[in-house]
Amino acid sequence: MMAPLNAPLESVSFAIVGTGGAGAITAGSILQEAAGKVGWYGVLVRSVGPQIRGGEAAALVRLSTTPAECMTKDFDILVAIDWKNADRFIGDMPVASGGLVIADPNAGPVPGAITDAGTSVENCELNARAKDIPGGRENMIAVGLVAGLIGLSIESLMQVVTAKLAKKGEAVVEAGRKCIEAGMAQAAGYGQSYPLKPVPESSDKRWLITGNEAVGLGALRGGVRFAAAYPITPATEVLEYLAPALASIGGALVQAEDELSSINMIIGASYGGRASITATSGPGLALMMESLGLAAAAEVPIVVVDVMRCGPSTGIATKSEQSDLNIAVYGFHGDAPHVVVAPLSVADCLFTTQWAVHMAEALQTPVVVLSDQSLGQARVLIERPANVAFIGQRKIWQGQADQSYDRYALTADGVSPMAIPGTTGGQYTADGLTHTVRGTPSSKKSDQKEQMDKRRDKIDQFAFGDHWGAVEGTGNTVILTWGSMTGPAREAVRMLAREGRGVKLVSLRQISPFPVAALGKALAGASRVLVVEQTHSGQFYRHIRAHMDLPPDTRQFNREGPYLIGPDEIATQIRDWSSL
Amino acid sequence: MMAPLNAPLESVSFAIVGTGGAGAITAGSILQEAAGKVGWYGVLVRSVGPQIRGGEAAALVRLSTTPAECMTKDFDILVAIDWKNADRFIGDMPVASGGLVIADPNAGPVPGAITDAGTSVENCELNARAKDIPGGRENMIAVGLVAGLIGLSIESLMQVVTAKLAKKGEAVVEAGRKCIEAGMAQAAGYGQSYPLKPVPESSDKRWLITGNEAVGLGALRGGVRFAAAYPITPATEVLEYLAPALASIGGALVQAEDELSSINMIIGASYGGRASITATSGPGLALMMESLGLAAAAEVPIVVVDVMRCGPSTGIATKSEQSDLNIAVYGFHGDAPHVVVAPLSVADCLFTTQWAVHMAEALQTPVVVLSDQSLGQARVLIERPANVAFIGQRKIWQGQADQSYDRYALTADGVSPMAIPGTTGGQYTADGLTHTVRGTPSSKKSDQKEQMDKRRDKIDQFAFGDHWGAVEGTGNTVILTWGSMTGPAREAVRMLAREGRGVKLVSLRQISPFPVAALGKALAGASRVLVVEQTHSGQFYRHIRAHMDLPPDTRQFNREGPYLIGPDEIATQIRDWSSL
Amino acid sequence: MNARKFKAGDYKSDINPIWCPGCGDFHVLMSITKALAELGRRPEDIAVVSGIGCSSRIPAYTNCYGFHGVHGRSLALAAGLKVSRPDLTVMVMSGDGDGFSIGGNHFLHACRRNVDMTYVVMDNRVYGMTKGQPSPTTESDWDSALSPGGTGLRAFHPLVIALASGANFVAREFSGNIKATTKTLVEAVNHPGFSFVEILSPCVTFRPDEKEWKNTVHTAQVEATDDPARAARRIMTDDGMNTGILYRGRRKPYKAHVSDEVGDIAPLEAAFEI
Amino acid sequence: MNARKFKAGDYKSDINPIWCPGCGDFHVLMSITKALAELGRRPEDIAVVSGIGCSSRIPAYTNCYGFHGVHGRSLALAAGLKVSRPDLTVMVMSGDGDGFSIGGNHFLHACRRNVDMTYVVMDNRVYGMTKGQPSPTTESDWDSALSPGGTGLRAFHPLVIALASGANFVAREFSGNIKATTKTLVEAVNHPGFSFVEILSPCVTFRPDEKEWKNTVHTAQVEATDDPARAARRIMTDDGMNTGILYRGRRKPYKAHVSDEVGDIAPLEAAFEI
């Protein structure tokens, strides 16, 4: 993995660490945005301690010449503004053999945990250098250090810094420039550098977006006009994005008193004809389950985004897991057919959410989107996501005076035309009780059967197309995964390919209804399947088993959070297996 | 199935129908209780319309010479006090070919739906007969009619009637006797009778108990001292039973404002050292899921009884289904190991609940008991349930002054000694966040892993013994079912045995953790498996598949409510299969 | 749009209520349909939202759009509906269990949020649907299977809580007084913001004692005030049987609402460009 | 049992709070431990129950038994604990989001139920833990990402709701006034039934303006009353910065409780015999 010194790289990773308030994350953000200006791709992940403020904070950044959304196992460069509380998260950011640690010699010794391997250590008196410059700040020195090492131009950086600091006055901008230059100068003197390969200029501007923002924008593209909100980490940013965004297009977000309220608010708004959404995390989703069942039974389209975090219970709010698969698919009382989908990357949060809105509206059913903290709070440099034709469209009942209206009429595709309040002759009562085609409560055997069949069939018959998942590569050995684990699995497949091991990646976006036929086709001829997921109990594995047989030679690789399963770990599983 | 006239029967079924208020259910109850006095067994099920009061009502009773807890497919005798609204539920109670319908000729014509098959119809002017007797009531005439037809003595009936009506005065009791005698006299004149075989006298008194009461008593036997309640059909009777019962033994039931409160109340009480329980149905269980996860993560023993009804959403509150299997097993966010069990019969509600309390306490984990309406609201005649040794016993931390206390210490069996408030030196904070052995919130990888492993292992390693389920009969063809469907399946096996078809019954009481080894053993050698369950989607079938392979020749027989799957339907499945 | 002339019958559906003969809710249904006729909005422009309970069955008995949701959440559902469809008249119908027990939090916050809708609670001081358990408004000594000898709890005071939380219109009526109830409902709907009307509606089956209510209710002797503190004091000291409009507030209704014009999302997309 | 003599330090654990430097909650923790020392009960006979939020982290910072439950449900959990363990002193600690937003219904019903325990809400008029969204007590014009320009909603009035729902002791304090807060907490715990103490506790990070509170709070100039209507009127008209004990009620605490003696279930079994 170690690149020869000074040879241009395809990908570089660095971490900037410091006490909360030291500006490590700002530094990382500036570097990422500037990288986007010169056409690079990349991802930024924040790592913060449990303290609300003043705890440790780190920006973990990977930049690359081709789209990349997941971190590498270790870092080429680590800049420590200080080492306070560093022990708490230093395990998070191993420095690669051949990597470089830069620290302020006055901020105490470099922790032993880091200096082990073949890493070099360089000194930089960040604090003193910053003090040399009127208005100077350590984190801007760090920006310069990294920029120097990876070959990022001062112009690109100054574009970003100027935009960010302009309103603080020219002096502040100038101080920034001086700090960056000082850092660059210092970096030039080190024995190592990690230059990232330049990419050809392009007229397309990069987008800089987080997964949570992408969910929000996907919702808007899909036609969402109403949202209800109850804050919860790590989903709050979806709601905070949507609040002003919806207002700007003539929609609204309402802050609810709790999740019981927010889910019912969106059911009400959707009943009124507006495509509606909410976002939450595990504990909030649990509170929504009863009313999600109402939406299923009363056939009200809604989308609920669950940005998953470590469970069970309150768990670890700021870290990722995929362990809400079970509740999203099976957490309803009674049989309540619905749809569950999961974005395959940060950028895919947009597509998947838009698709979810489309399906909710088309099927008049609740759709759960399983994003997670690793997608939601990561910020990526991507190309503008393509427009897709999915715009939530309901089968609407157009009042006909001579015709009586059956809200839950049995139709060929199971979807019944829905009357929107205000439509003459369409009056009906939506009901969570077992009901007749008209909506009247019933305890008749035939009504229960017909309506349950209908609700199942409309979903089973839906044309999910090839959005059910992604298939990449070829080989008899298959890595089978879903949602956010697609990124690391894809990297693993690339790593293995470089070693001459052809491995196929099959990754599911459609979690429920389970895409039995499509997956069966994708797995045809597979002799070995490794099922990869970030859960403790293997929820995804059991979910697959419940619906289809896997080849006898199937293995599970699953692990709880808080550490993300990395590409190297997945690759190791395959290597170990192959060498048997 | 048709018994020769007048030959003593092993089992007889009858229905008494009438408008709510006509006393059909009282009549059925009197007959059942009197049957218990002469040593018969039997079950009574009430069927009522959607109206709160004044709607149609019917008592469906089956009496037999050996224990029987489930209805037969059709009825030998149907007595109609009147026919109001009868069309709404007449499909519920087909009269057997060879059966007898008795109706008041002045109450209108016998509905066509009934008189089809080889049924006879007899007239009885119930209303006029009752009017002949001062203080007479039609439903008591009906008691006499049935008693005469099945051979139940006036003495046994009068014991019951006297106890019931004594406080209303002797005249009322006498009127009752006269009505019964009039009914008996009338019945003597019919061309048919359905005498139930007498059983030898025994000194053991029968118990008359519903499933919901049996749950309550099982809880008390298991050591429960605290309950919290929010009413919901069909679970309310569990709570209404427990309220005075707990008070009488120095415990308490608190009525909560909602299910979010009731679940947390029992978590609090259990944290305080008292074995605690609540009962609810699907919608309430959905609301409890978040806090059930808390109990799992914070390792607080609690028992939640879910008396299942037809779903999804509000569904049909008064009818049965087994469709909360999914939410009970998989409805948690994050990975939250816990236990799910299901009683196999009305009487078994007692054992299973007691066992549940025992396991909750021993494992410091939530246990969900999946009863359902068909068990909870049925009333049976049984022998006194045997005492079992299960009395909730926690591993308690006995304060030791020189020792610091780790609430979540890692132990060999995964169960950590629990300090009860008041114990010196045992102070700790129970937490739903990922925590250290001490209970302190942590986001460390090792803490998340250790505590999750521990919570899984303590349950996986538990000695469930042979309470995991029941195996009856032999054969390569297996009916595999769970919970309340055991009764109908058992009847089906008996029917098939009479036809010379040997079928084995395997029935699961332990739903989660899934008893892979035990079930594997029970299924060894099975070539055909019919999986039977009262759900629309086949939740039980998928749950099995998720955990183990079934023989290739496996079929599903599942159906939603409101009609219970009957023994005959199950038998038909097997017959059809065999004749292929 | 309001050219049609309406009668109460235009707001009634042909579905037979499951209610017990004599249940107070029949009267409430009559008052509701009469009030709607008087308001003169087309049935299709009205939405009636409810939870679960005998009382909550009411939407399907009207000829309006209806939503019979889950237990206790009607106010939240209705808020979402009204905010996104400000053109509709939204009525929320609930019971004392649905509204004040499981639904208590939404009650507090609906009063505070002050969305322009009308909340009618059919208070029979019992859980009727589940066959007779004490509700928050039940007298502390009312004996029942679940609370033998009574709960011992102080009865919940809906009107005071409504005032303290910011409801903009507060009234109490008795189901048997159809004329007065109709009038109050009309005013409640017309009053901007969140209007709350408690209707004492006897449960003849589980609270036969409530048949007496027709003799004990009496009309409030004073005019409605616009001072919440004064209204609260008055209500806290009355006998709970005082009917009429007790408070008319002047708070501005909740402002956000969704319009039919869809804005352009291009500027939102551009914001992600660097 | 109370022979030991206690200092505040006996009630403090060695766990480092995650709170921001300067957070008002540090002061609340000090007042709590001082009050407990003054009450003189052994730490092991006290249980501190909370939900989720910065404020709700407090149990583990004490040396008492603690329960850090889920968001909004602390009062219910504590009621179960106290009813079944009447020998314990039960304190419930919450935040304005935890207690008044998601937990609002339990607040209403805890006041009504009047179980003998003490409820302390650390009110900073913001959701601190989730980084700065408006809570029910937030001023209507407070700008935030989730509610740009403010919610436009009337702030929730916890003390009035407590009174209207039946709390038996109602007080307001400021976290910075450690002596007064300690004294009030001692009285709250000693008062029978459900005691409610709102402590204004600044969130220096998301509400830096609240650092000013130390200058704006002032001690109530009148004695606590036992008339809820009077107390309500007074509180509704004060400026929200008035501290001290405002109401001392005389309602009898909730009665049911579990005893250590286990009764015989034989009679219960016999009841099923026919």
Ligand SMILES: Cc1ncc(C[n+]2csc(CCOP(=O)(O)OP(=O)(O)O)c2C)c(N)n1
């Ligand atoms: C989540 C949930 N819990 C409990 C129930 C059971 N339930 C149905 S109606 C009801 C109480 C109804 O009381 P109220 O609102 O006063 O209506 P009423 O029947 O008296 O008109 C309850 C507890 C339910 N349907 N859902």
Ligand SMILES: Cc1ncc(C[n+]2csc(CCOP(=O)(O)OP(=O)(O)O)c2C)c(N)n1
């Ligand atoms: C069911 C659920 N919803 C949302 C959250 C997220 N959450 C955690 S703390 C909090 C608000 C805390 O506010 P407050 O009670 O005022 O405490 P503070 O942090 O201000 O002290 C929220 C919304 C959660 N943990 N659980």
Ligand code: SF4
């Ligand atoms: S039970 Fe009571 S509230 Fe329900 S319909 Fe009958 S009388 Fe009305």
Ligand code: SF4
């Ligand atoms: S965010 Fe606010 S409430 Fe939370 S610890 Fe910091 S200052 Fe205190």
Ligand SMILES: [Mg+2]
């Ligand atoms: Mg009621």
Ligand SMILES: [Mg+2]
């Ligand atoms: Mg707060």
